[in-house]
Amino acid sequence: MRNVRLLLEYDGADFHGFQKQAGLTTIQGELETALAGILKHPVKVIGAGRTDAGVHALGQVINFATESRMPIERMPVALNSCLPAAIAAREAREVDPEFHARRSASSREYRYLVLNRPQRSALLARYVHHVPLPLDAAAMAEAAQALVGEHDFGSFQGGGSPARGTVRQVYRAECRRLGSLVAVTLEANAFLYQMVRIAIRSLLEVGTGRLPGDAIARLLRSGGRQRGPSPAPPQGLYLTRVRYEPRS
């Protein structure tokens, strides 16, 4: 039995998220179907991050066990000829039997793209969140610093299935403007359900002046008693990188 680690890119716009759901088109479902076809046995895929419907990935990592003797370097090519155009395998390698795409990950990095100009864009509609009001990216960058460190992110958790522990460690929180694009990058050991998008919405509210600069620090101090804003829309969000080496 070999354990295979695979780097994955996808356009999440037309999928019901990563995780398999009966009767719905999901990334995991498409992967398992394509893998079963080329490896000739049922395959169970484990993903580093369970991205929501509409969320994209440039650096999703998955792993799966296989009995196939197919050379590892042929797997991405074989897979890409079976997968839908919106999912692409980048590279594969054999890893230790203990490697687990989700549990072994030391950090996840997400990037969020905002198109910040009066008019929306048709060609970028699936790939950015459009904010017509001017955003103060410097104020957002400053407010984002409050996220860095170990905090109880209970206020930044989406409804549905609450996690038992809500303490997470954010390693990096950056905000930069590139012309009419504003990009926010967050890296943490792990994220709660919808935590990235709730943090992004909080930053956007700071950026438009609807919330004061210390709003995020206050939410964090409340330790989950105060609810954060609703999540920012999914189409601006990208899972850009998953790290497995311990973070220094």
Next chain:
Amino acid sequence: MRNVRLLLEYDGADFHGFQKQAGLTTIQGELETALAGILKHPVKVIGAGRTDAGVHALGQVINFATESRMPIERMPVALNSCLPAAIAAREAREVDPEFHARRSASSREYRYLVLNRPQRSALLARYVHHVPLPLDAAAMAEAAQALVGEHDFGSFQGGGSPARGTVRQVYRAECRRLGSLVAVTLEANAFLYQMVRIAIRSLLEVGTGRLPGDAIARLLRSGGRQRGPSPAPPQGLYLTRVRYEPRS
């Protein structure tokens, strides 16, 4: 009665082309529905270029007549709140009653984007044509020069409804590499049906070495007796600009 000229951007991936067709989702159909809704009377839209299914536009120009007194600068905003996310109005202005988006145009500029690397991209699948074999962009740029000038482009016409005259004037034919992207730009007074995509396919065949560098010149000399190759796929193609001033 006012004559309104409007600049338009769209993602053509999910439309059956520009031209209205009964029972199908088209750019013209969506525009006429949205315009009728905001202007409160039926509207007939004229487009500069009848882009095919899957072809995009950054600089499509349309015009329409209206009896509405809506201020012209409010039209793009009103329209963008009604149009699907994949279509966006950029700017509107009132023009002479004689202005006709198609007949008044002095030239159309199209750009074609090729992703030229071994692996395909999931996020760019709708927006580029993937060619895994290495392309010689310099050879393509040289071969493209044969297109420039007044020629009988009969060999570069798609099947279906042949035009009466097949002579067109190409003003510009460029090919440039930007990392793994190869971009071809063509500008002409007008293009025959599928002429851009047949020309692009010819250039790609030169770029991979499947056709000799003088293949395009030979096709042009045949004056339509020799058939060109099949059209390159639509998703790499963008209508980037329409000019109305006489070209010097």
